[in-house]
Amino acid sequence: MTVWDDLVGQQRVSEQLDAAARDADALVTAAAADAPPPDASKMTHAWLFTGPPGAGRNQAARAFAAALQCVSPDRALGGSPGCGFCDGCHTTLIGTHADVSTVAAVGAEILVKDMRDTVRKSFTAPANGRWQIILVEDAERLNEKSANAVLKAVEEPAPRTVWLLCAPSVEDVLPTIRSRCRHLNLTTPSVDAVADMLVRREGVEPEVAAAAARATQGHVDRARRLATDPAARARRAAVLKLPLRVEDIGGALKAAQELVDAAAEDAKQLAEETDTKETDELKAALGAAQGGRLPRGTAGV
Incomplete structure (x- = not known):
């Protein structure tokens, strides 16, 4: 089982993301060894995932984020990133990875005040993971100010930062942003x-x-x-x-x-169901997973 198994009916997209994740892994490995980067790479700093409701654009973006953060030892033996089980994959998939920030619309729009900290974080180096990843699940809901903030970050990103934007169609995203992204279109699964x-x-x-x-x-x-x-x-x-x-x-x-x-x-x-899932994730993030007691002072969260 890999992170790509949940992308139902998206074989072409899975293959493209897998190839990009391999090249991304090679880039990080070369940088760690102070070696020159590969001559050609399918990896880029900004991606736009589009597709109709139910196609799985958010799942595809999160699966790609997990593959980018994969730390499985099998990678060194020629395996593909995205094992689905290592700490990097697991924490990314459940939403607790320190270097994967998720932005989702709470109301009708994503306001600039909700993006400031995320944009600021995008210019920092990864704390523990291999990449600093910003996943915007509702890019079509960026208003003018928040979209301009994202544009500035996408135009001049930090070396190890990746933006993953999700929207129903390319027309739903500011032209200046989508022109700087690699576009992947998901189709309705059969x-x-x-x-x-x-x-x-x-x-x-x-x-x-x-x-x-x-x-x-x-x-x-x-x-x-x-x-x-x-x-x-x-x-x-x-x-x-x-x-x-x-x-x-x-x-x-x-x-x-x-x-x-x-x-x-x-x-x-x-x-x-959503409340139970989010409560369990919060408890896990606070260190009280699997029925353990909450640390002192965190019960009110």
Whole structure:
């Protein structure tokens, strides 16, 4: 298993990122040995990941970040960076690596005040990892001021800093920024590719996996949720039957209320899952992973 295994139906993109990660590893190795850099390199300091919802652009960017931070000893033996198990890969994938900063929109825009510290950090050398990586998950939500701050950092980056920007399309990013990035476009995975992933990675029955992949039209996260959550499948089945029960205004109002209730239940469950995940990640970052006690003075965080 490698970091590229979660990029469903993106073989071309995986190969390009793998080649770039190999060249990036060669650059760092040469610098550590005070040797001249390789003559040609597929690695660059700024990348733009685009693609429709569900294609996995954020996952691709994070997988690439993990490969850049990979410290597996197999690399010295000719192996490809991105083992998925070493400390560099693991901490990057779960979001706790000290040299990988993630920026995501909280509201409608990413404000310049939310980017100042990140831009400042981009000009520093890596503390522990091999690269200083800035991952912007919602680059389309950069407003004019925050986009200009990013532009200045991308124009003159530090030698070991890499910017990874994610957006639905190139048109969603400031032209002056996208012109300085290497562009990778992800496509919607095929139904067969999504179903195969659900069977291999989630242990889902083939019939259930195929049905979930078709129902979600290749959206990986939604397909995973539908295939692994019987309650979600039951709510979907109930919603699909609603039109057959609407015969008058009263029936329409009742159906509308059931739709609202189903959406509220889905939202509640997603919020609880996200809260649990983020709480566990915070505890791990504070040194209280796997059920351990929180350090003194950090319980209120």
